[in-house]
Amino acid sequence: VDIRFNRFDPQPVPNANAVMFCLMDVSGSMGEREKDLAKRFFVLLHLFLTRRYDRIEVVFIRHTHQAKEVDEQTFFYHTESGGTVVSTALEEMHRIIEERYPVAEWNIYAAQASDGDNFATDSERCIELLDRKLMRLCQYFAYVEIIDERESHIFGSTENGTSLWRAYNAVDGKWPNFQMRRIAAPADIYPVFRELFARQPALRKSA
Template sequence: MEQQPLFIVSREDWSLHRKGYNDQARHQQRVREAIKNNLPDLVSDESIILSDGRRTVKVPIKSLDEAHFIYNYNKKQHVGQGDGDSQVGDVLGVDPQLSKKPGKGQDAGDQPGEDVFDTEISIDELEDMLFDEMELPNLEQKQKDQMQTTEIVFHDIRKKGIMSNIDKKRTLLENLRRNANEGKAGIGGISPDDLRYKTWTEIVKPQSNAVIFAILDVSGSMGAFEKFCSRSYFFWMSRFLRRKYEHVEIVYIAHHTEAKEVTEEEFFTRGESGGTICSSAYQRVLDIIEQRYPPALWNIYPFHFSDGDNLTSDNERCVRLIEKLMEVSNMFGYGEINQYNRNSTLMSAYKHISNKKFKFSIIKDKGEVYKALTHFFAKQPTT
């Protein structure tokens, strides 16, 4: 009995069968674009910040119309002419009737609007988009490595394996080579001897330890808007660090005139009042570093968020302590919630700091929380 081939290579033109796939790919691309365009608003969405991280998010997306010819109801002739270097999609002529726009704003229009629908994405999908271009800056190798990432690398081709790992290109080449040796032209009659499979190795890459100090001003001058923006930033920062780095540690510090280390739950829910002495927080961080996180073994990143109001006589001490922190840290980040663009006592002192390790971001509205995240955790260009 003649053995039937395991594979049959079809020469049918499948381009006509890919319409559904192309539409799906186009829709997914539009979804990704909509998510990127809405990231500043999504990052500051209160329902996400206050959730347990397992909900879905709705993103508005314009509907996708199929390409089709539109009948000219005005029965007028139109002529368009290119310059000789026209490309697909270039506009050669414009119908004056199409210059009318749909209603927008306070004025009423006479043209139909664009269909917009909401698509749902999970928090994980949102994080993939948000964290893709973020990393811990200036991360250095330390003596004690605990942070590890696993990378799968396909490095070899074998004759035995499972069908899910089959290398189609190598299999077809082997079949083509065998047929050529037998005096046959082309591809066909693929046999088990032609099959080739990819194999891989899991490479574990050690990464240096890192500790992040989340420092939050909880004094009486921090209103609801200031606390929400600060906690929104630290919410996404915590999720970013735990998603991309396995053994990173986060130390939460809350301060008014005094600073204390608190739990994560207290950090995000507890309210305080009183005056503001920011140097107490910086000194507390230095004490914790000395006790638990020697700089020779740890990458250190303090991030302080405040409304900028501080006891004026304390500013000089704050600058001195920040200088000490930058001596043992990879970076110091300061975020100021300044909704009304006022002159703050802290920025009046910090603007003179010229050390490259010092970074700051001014947040004037909720949408700028995203800007602060991408500023502090921007990926460094590879050299």
């Protein structure tokens, strides 16, 4: 697989360390199909980063109405019930960065996968966390929303979609290092990945 993108230049911190945060909704609406598509995207991003940095660490955060850091096996294969509160995963990511990954020493990347379901009032909290805390720390944040193949034609416009998608559109408009795409089938993953990482995000904004 050729994953060289000459236009992608995230202006990395001058060190060889990178951490990749994988965030995924594992509530009841995320079935095996959705998790498999998410896994394929995460694997591709990990491969891409390993070619750019000498040292890569991966942090797996899964969530329903609560978020927790887990190992890879638990992240992809253990089932869990409960509602969906996406902001808990963003809060957990920020907590881990503060504790283990100072931005002066680590290049921070995040990939989040969800079907777009979220607690009604939580999407505004997600915007707040991204705007005020996470985006100024991240080299790049990619959000992929897993949709049904039968519904893919409905979401032709980037403005239409779930409450989480609409909320993240606001973030996308403010931060060049935030990108979002939809995935409906395995064939979508590589083209979406190329779209995400062919674009050149700017430097992190200062606090």
